[in-house]
Amino acid sequence: xxxxxxxSVRSRTVATALRLYREERKLSCEDVGDVxxxxxxxxxxxxxxxxxxxxEDVNTLLGYYKVPPGRRKELLDLVRKGExxxxxxRQPGLPRLWRKLIDLEHKAxxxxxxxxxxxxxxxxxxxxxxxxxxxVDPGLSEREVDTLVSARMARQTLLTRAGAPRYxxxxxxxxxxxxxxxxxxxxxxxxxxxxxxxRPNVDVVVVPMAAGSHVGVxxxxxxxxxxxxxxxxxxxxxxTGIFVEDPAELTRYHRALRTLREVALDAEASAARIAELxxxxx
Numbered sequence: 541x542x543x544x545x546x547x548s549v550r551s552r553t554v555a556t557a558l559r560l561y562r563e564e565r566k567l568s569c570e571d572v573g574d575v576x577x578x579x580x581x582x583x584x585x586x587x588x589x590x591x592x593x594x595x596e597d598v599n600t601l602l603g604y605y606k607v608p609p610g611r612r613k614e615l616l617d618l619v620r621k622g623e624x625x626x627x628x629x630r631q632p633g634l635p636r637l638w639r640k641l642i643d644l645e646h647k648a649x650x651x652x653x654x655x656x657x658x659x660x661x662x663x664x665x666x667x668x669x670x671x672x673x674x675x676v677d678p679g680l681s682e683r684e685v686d687t688l689v690s691a692r693m694a695r696q697t698l699l700t701r702a703g704a705p706r707y708x709x710x711x712x713x714x715x716x717x718x719x720x721x722x723x724x725x726x727x728x729x730x731x732x733x734x735x736x737x738x739r740p741n742v743d744v745v746v747v748p749m750a751a752g753s754h755v756g757v758x759x760x761x762x763x764x765x766x767x768x769x770x771x772x773x774x775x776x777x778x779x780t781g782i783f784v785e786d787p788a789e790l791t792r793y794h795r796a797l798r799t800l801r802e803v804a805l806d807a808e809a810s811a812a813r814i815a816e817l818x819x820x821x822x
Contacts, residue, residue, distance in 0.1 A: 551589055553769050554598060554615050559587040561605040575604050595619050637781050638688075641762075641774055642695050644783075645705075650765040651698075652708040654800055657718060657760070659729055660709045663736050663744070666693055668729040671721030704741050710800045712747045716817050723821040730818040737811055746810040751803040761793060 562572055562583075569580035569587075576583070576597055586593060598619050602612045645651060645662075653660050658672060669689045673680060680688075699707055711733075719726055737744040762774045773784040773793045784790060805813060 551593055551618075553766075554593055554618050555587050555589050556769065557611075557615055558598070558601055561602070561607060562587070565605060572601065572604070576600060593619055638691060640783075641781070642691070644764055644772065644774075645695070645698055647766055647769070648705045648764040649767050650706045650708075651762065652710070652765075652797055653760070653762040654710045654712075654797065655715050655760045656712045658715050658720070659733065660711065661692055662696055662699060662707065663709060663733055664692060664696075665725070665729050665732050667725050668720055669693075671725055675720065699736075699739065699742060707742045709736075709742070709744045710747060710797070710804055711744065713749045713813065713817075716746070716814065719821075727818055727821040730814050730821070733814050734811055734818075737807065737814075743807055744810060744814075745801070745804040745807060746813050747800060747804045748813065758796075761796075763793060763797065 562569075569583040572583045573580045586597070595616065599612075599616060602615060607615070651662070653662070659668060661669070664672070666689055669692045670685060673685050673688055698704060716730060716733075720729070733744055736742050760776065762776075763771065764774065765771045770785065771790060773790060775782050775784060784793065804810065
């Protein structure tokens, strides 16, 4: 569903379903608009997430499309739950982009990330995150840093909760060599990576320095896959981030992930490399 990556996963799921059911029945937005007594543009906005979804409107359309009762109930339940919020929505001081990313991560069934310069946020220790945030944005107040660190730690419960997604972390060796904080911070951070790799739903692999130039030099990214919803890729830069939804672009990122897996060490060799690097920090 193009054009609105900030739409909640629940809304995206319902909106995409409405579009697919309409297209399956070879109906135009004008045809459907007549059913609700609204304009074709209103239907288009509902299907692209640019207009809020009202329970009665969705119920009417699902009935018109003759959607099976079971699936109809699933979609209507999503509309009802659309106003429910997670901890990330209630935490003050958390940037909107972070809220949206965390919301999407909690709905994903598979998460894959590549980090070229830092340890992935889902695997950072609190002291590493604090040292990193302080270094990359000296203008942050102590309270702002504490808020962001707390959110990052809460975000990590994603990997240990019931129904946790599969997580693949591809990390360049450079990210493990760039000192963030003192030697103790780095040593404990690398041990955290080793512990994370022992979890049944987490894989941590390292792209060695010897791999040379490869697709990963273009930058870090995070790919999210959902059970009933189109996948997304999140790309963060210096000041903000974007969600990629274009199919051609998504194909490019998945191709990059495959290439990175090919040049990365396997899980056992990656753990050995991380253990070696741990000994290098006093």
